[in-house]
Amino acid sequence: MNSAIELSGVSWRAGKSFELKDISLNVPVGSIYGFLGPNGSGKTTTIRTFMGMLKPDRGEISVLGHTVPKDMKRILARIGYVPERPHVYPALTVAEQVKVHASFFENWDPGWSAELMARLSVDPSRKISRMSKGETGKLLLLLALSQRPDLLVLDEPTDGLDPVVRRDVLSAVLDYVSERSATVFISSHLVHELERICDWVGVMDQGRLVAELPMQRFKNGIKRLRIADAPEATDAAPFTLLSRRRDNGAGSLETWIVRDWEPPMRHYFDGVGATVRDVIDLDLEEGFVELLRSSRPQHTNGS
Amino acid sequence: MYQSLLFLHWKQIRHVLALLVVASFALPLLAVHGLGSAVPGMDVPSLEAYRFVSGFQAWLIFYPLLAAGIGITLALSAWNWDHQLKHVYALSLPMTRWEYTLQKMLAGATLAVVPVLGMWLGSHVAVASISLPEGLNAYPNELAVRFLFAILLAYAAFFAAAAGTVKTTLWVVGSILGLLVFGAIANDVLGYYVVYFSRVHVVESVIQWMAYAPGPFEVFTGSWSLIDV
Numbered sequence: 001m002n003s004a005i006e007l008s009g010v011s012w013r014a015g016k017s018f019e020l021k022d023i024s025l026n027v028p029v030g031s032i033y034g035f036l037g038p039n040g041s042g043k044t045t046t047i048r049t050f051m052g053m054l055k056p057d058r059g060e061i062s063v064l065g066h067t068v069p070k071d072m073k074r075i076l077a078r079i080g081y082v083p084e085r086p087h088v089y090p091a092l093t094v095a096e097q098v099k100v101h102a103s104f105f106e107n108w109d110p111g112w113s114a115e116l117m118a119r120l121s122v123d124p125s126r127k128i129s130r131m132s133k134g135e136t137g138k139l140l141l142l143l144a145l146s147q148r149p150d151l152l153v154l155d156e157p158t159d160g161l162d163p164v165v166r167r168d169v170l171s172a173v174l175d176y177v178s179e180r181s182a183t184v185f186i187s188s189h190l191v192h193e194l195e196r197i198c199d200w201v202g203v204m205d206q207g208r209l210v211a212e213l214p215m216q217r218f219k220n221g222i223k224r225l226r227i228a229d230a231p232e233a234t235d236a237a238p239f240t241l242l243s244r245r246r247d248n249g250a251g252s253l254e255t256w257i258v259r260d261w262e263p264p265m266r267h268y269f270d271g272v273g274a275t276v277r278d279v280i281d282l283d284l285e286e287g288f289v290e291l292l293r294s295s296r297p298q299h300t301n302g303s
Numbered sequence: 304m305y306q307s308l309l310f311l312h313w314k315q316i317r318h319v320l321a322l323l324v325v326a327s328f329a330l331p332l333l334a335v336h337g338l339g340s341a342v343p344g345m346d347v348p349s350l351e352a353y354r355f356v357s358g359f360q361a362w363l364i365f366y367p368l369l370a371a372g373i374g375i376t377l378a379l380s381a382w383n384w385d386h387q388l389k390h391v392y393a394l395s396l397p398m399t400r401w402e403y404t405l406q407k408m409l410a411g412a413t414l415a416v417v418p419v420l421g422m423w424l425g426s427h428v429a430v431a432s433i434s435l436p437e438g439l440n441a442y443p444n445e446l447a448v449r450f451l452f453a454i455l456l457a458y459a460a461f462f463a464a465a466a467g468t469v470k471t472t473l474w475v476v477g478s479i480l481g482l483l484v485f486g487a488i489a490n491d492v493l494g495y496y497v498v499y500f501s502r503v504h505v506v507e508s509v510i511q512w513m514a515y516a517p518g519p520f521e522v523f524t525g526s527w528s529l530i531d532v
Contacts, residue, residue: 053394077397087392089384091314103307104396 003062004029004151004183005050010059012049014154020045021208023059027185027200032177033195034189034215038206042185044084046204064151077106080144084155086136090129094122094139096147096239105147119166120218141169144278145176152176154186158193166300170197187221195219203291210295211259222287223261224280230254231272238265240295253277257290309410316380318434320417323373327418327431328425329528330369331446335364335429359530366527370450374457381411382465408462417453424446426529440528446529452522483509 005027013019022246027033037043050061052072063075069260088097094117102108120138128136130160137157144152152173154258156167174197177184188194194201194215201218203211211218222242229252235242241261247253261279269276282290313320385393393403427442435441464472486506494501512518516525 049397053391073397073399075397076395079395083391083395085391087388087395088312089314089388089392091384092311096310096314100307100311103304104398303336 002029002055002060002294003027003063004031005033005185005288006062007046007050008038008060008062009050010046012045012054012056014045018042018045019207020049023209025164025202025209025212027183029183031182031200032184032186032198033200033202034198035083035185035202035204036189036191036194037187038189038292041204042207043189043204044155045207047153047185047187050080050145051153051231053077056247059278071246073137074087080147080149080152082137082140082144082154082157086140087126088136088139088143090127092128093124094126095124097128097139098143101143102146109146109148112148113142116142116145116172121170134161137161137165137169139169140240143171145172148180150180150182152182152184154184154188156188158188158190166193172199191288205289205292205295208295211291215251217260218287219284221260221262221292223258224278224282224286225256225258225261226278226280227254227256227269228275228277230256230274238268240292257282257294259291289302305406305409307414308403310366311384311474312381312407312410312414313376316414319376320414321381323369323376323418324421326369327373327421327450329423329441330362330365331426331429332432333367333386334359334529335433342422359528364525366446366450367523368452370453371523373415373455374459375461377411377454378458378461379465381407381462387471404466408459410464411458412455415451417457419447419451419454422450425439429529435530438532440532441530443529446527449522449525449527456520484490 005025007023007025011020011021018040023042023046025046035043045054049056050063050068052069052075055069064078066075068075076216092100095191098220099116102110102113103128120142122135122138122142122162123284126135128139131139134228141154144154145201154173159170161169170193173184173186178181185192186198198215201211201213202209202217213221226247230244237258239261242257244256246256247255263279266276268280394400395410396403398406421525423443423446426441426446464475467475483506486509489501490503490505514520514524
């Protein structure tokens with residue numbers, strides 16, 4: 001088994017308003033896979049398809065070597081899940097919720113649970129309905145980690161949390177991964193948050209997976225080029241051109257945003273009579289924005 | 304897992320359940336000692352047995368009503384938190400959907416035993432507190448069993464109805480009502496052409512069959528008398 005999660009041609013439609021379109025993604029075992037995308041891009045819906053909560057209209061899904069939804073019971077026993085919105089019972093205390101949750105998972109580790117409770121400063125006597133967003137976030141992570149899962153699925157786990165809690169949550173995840181070599185699938189729209197921890201990244205937009213690549217390539221491979229005498233056709237280019245625009249008042253200069261860039265690719269421009277004036281690194285957020293911009297349909301009506 | 308689901312259901316309904324247990328305990332006592340009933344400890348002449356029994360009649364309607372109320376309350380509360388949490392927690396647990404539903408249903412059915420015990424105890428206390436006229440007998444155990452079956456029937460029906468979305472429930476209820484209306488109209492139209500149908504009322508017969516022996520809802524319309532001949 002090389003993939004912890006594998007989706008192949010998955011489509012799902014919710015009325016006329018939204019659909020997942022032909023999603024194929026591959027999360028390598030042992031990786032920390034960042035699932036990026038703006039709000040409403042389909043991240044949570046994609047997660048719900050491989051968690052067996054939604055039945056796709058088309059496509060195949062396997063998780064931890066088992067088929068979804070056929071082997072869902074075995075799959076879910078090995079997944080620690082932190083959903084986008086708290087899914088725990090508000091009328092319970094932390095200790096009650098932990099006890100209830102533990103009864104469903106064979107691999108539940110009570111010692112580890114107690115350790116996490118102390119480390120994350122979660123008060124076991126506290127009623128869940130009275131907990132702050134940060135406290136609830138820590139409880140959800142505690143529940144997910146105490147199961148000793150092989151796969152952690154975290155859907156916007158730090159959304160709305162203050163920086164201190166966010167750091168606590170992420171460091172607990174990283175410690176667990178380094179100890180257990182588990183796979184982590186973490187969705188977020190906070191690009192910088194994932195930049196530090198992920199080794200793979202998938203980018204969703206408008207129900208489509210627009211890119212999937214190692215984080216290193218994502219960070220280093222998206223560049224802004226300033227080109228003199230740029231060619232019209234780019235079919236033979238060894239990189240992917242995301243966007244191009246003519247610089248105002250700069251003669252024949254154009255700015256290109258390219259993906260999968262490597263320094264030897266400069267020679268391509270020599271061959272087409274163009275010159276690379278500058279190669280500018282984009283930070284992850286800029287790269288992310290350019291990637292989304294290039295993936296969206298171009299409007300030609302002047303808007 | 305069953306214990307956890309039982310705990311969750313109990314945690315949610317415990318205050319309401321306590322009231323329902325008190326009501327179940329009190330109802331037989333009220334029927335015996337309440338308005339229109341015999342005076343506690345009074346020796347009733349055997350000739351007045353009929354008047355004694357008829358004093359309970361006014362209270363009989365409350366038994367099936369209470370049973371239905373308990374069944375419906377248990378059923379709706381069984382799914383209440385799941386609906387609130389959009390079923391995400393339940394669906395993330397390593398259980399098949401039918402296992403989860405079955406265990407949840409069993410947990411609710413277990414809780415139904417608590418008011419039944421209240422009713423059983425209340426019936427025994429009520430019977431012990433009076434002198435029965437000659438020729439009359441008390442049926443506290445039978446009453447408790449009927450109470451249990453009535454609760455379970457209401458619980459099962461509403462548990463199934465409440466499991467779906469509001470849309471699904473409306474579809475099911477709408478379909479049943481639609482079928483009844485269609486049956487009544489079809490009966491009238493056919494009765495205009497065929498004499499046999501002018502004498503038979505299909506919908507009414509179906510409802511009668513459902514509500515009285517050997518129909519499934521007979522448990523509600525049967526004898527609820529704690530004290531009878």
